[in-house]
Amino acid sequence: MDLRKVALFLIVATPLLFGCVPPNQRILDSDQSQVQLRQIQSRAFDTTDRRLTLRTAIQTLQDLSFVVDKADLDLGTISGTKLDGYALRITVSVMPRGKKQLIVRANAQYNIEPVTDPEPYQQFFAALEKAMFLTAQQVD
């Protein structure tokens, strides 16, 4: 076989092999495990003060160079965007867990990709922990 033909075939065929998730699966990100993702994106804090926790999360986002786009105390969510040669969007929600704890959950989007890597979330919760003066506990 001619090498040029091989090359052409490879260039056309490899996207099929290595290609991303089909577009329709992207709508609900059906390729990801819901349980695992929750674990990566959530931490529990020993406090019941939702308002203070949301305010501290806003402060943490500002410390991380985000501009806060939205906040809703009743719903318990805030959203922000960081522009630094890329667009990083994050939503943080604060929900009660039992009578003595709050769950803080963050989900982020880097340009047009969901952030599923645990490390950025660890970094976010490390920053939040510092601002809260409370330990972020892993949620099972």
Place this chain on the structure above:
Amino acid sequence: MKLRPARDVFLALVLLGFSAALQGCAPTIPKDALLLQPDSLARRQLQTRRFDTSDELQLLQASAMVLQDIGFSIDESETKLGLIAGSKSRDATSASQVAGAILLGLLSGSNMPVDRVQHIKASVVTRSPAKGAMNVRVTFQRTVIDDRGQVARVESLEEPVLYQEFFDKLSKSVFLQANNI
């Protein structure tokens, strides 16, 4: 072309790797995107001013007026959490950049894109660090679009002058409001 299996297989593998790298999914998040940076405290100081008041709502109102003064529309607010977010769009044409593009076009015949529009966003956040005091922190960012409609750059704005001017206006606004002017 004569068939030389070892070389051809090697070349094919190189090509395979190369095109996979080209066609692969979008790049992933930078390792330090959500890492608290050592300079975050300096940035916080630059972007924050303290006011001797415990009236958060009044401070937020004064901030909303300043945002209006500098041409922003309010997109979102939640006074219970001390947040106002606004945005505006402005011309981003820079004479020196246009001149550069024309010069380069004359020399090389290529057509370099130039900045056309900037979409600017700001958020103002208030919080009480201690009794009788309120901190106001403002952050600005922008997206610049070029004359081809492409995003030229996205960035946070960190020029100290910008923040000084904003807080000068806010101090005035608080004063004007306190005196009902």
